[in-house]
């Protein structure tokens with residue numbers, strides 16, 4: 429089997445686009461190809477970052493300022509990168525991460541309308557040269573996602589936002605994907621699971637060793 433550099437793969441999308449089921453599908457593709465990998469998520473992925481996730485998503489600090497939210501996202505990310513992502517990649521393990529910095533651009537930049545340049549500065553500071561090798565953007569109209577997500581449990585602090593917020597998030601994700609189409613692949617997630625998986629399989633075919 430041809431050996432390729434450990435890949436850093438991230439999965440993005442607005443609420444209810446099917447990240448969880450498609451993550452399972454990606455795991456099955458990596459398993460079939462005999463890839464050594466870890467699965468992690470943001471915000472989260474270490475005990476400290478998971479504690480920050482609870483603060484960010486729970487209702488205890490419902491009224492936190494937008495800047496606090498942005499800085500906590502990057503604090504969680506700094507810990508996650510240092511303790512989990514970089515060590516795994518350095519050991520040759522692939523990393524499959526449920527959300528990463530594109531989510532900060534989309535939610536805090538697009539959704540909350542924070543200055544994108546400030547996010548860029550934090551990205552450079554916290555990540556240095558580290559960027560995902562591949563990002564799958566699961567895209568579907570906000571109404572479809574909301575309908576699917578609505579069938580699940582109690583909404584978290586982000587899920588309580590209005591459609592206008594999520595439309596800004598979606599637009600920002602799409603714009604980023606169009607500006608960086610080599611790294612970021614748009615997957616049309618509005619159809620059934622089989623059609624979404626077919627698109628994911630095509631993307632991975634180009635990446636996985638044969």
Ligand code: TMP
Pocket residue numbers: 469470471485501526527528529531532533535536586587
């Ligand atoms: P989820 O990963 O279970 O969908 O929940 C994470 C929530 O956190 C989701 O609503 C998106 C939000 N989020 C941000 O707002 N900014 C970020 O940088 C990240 C990683 C997530």
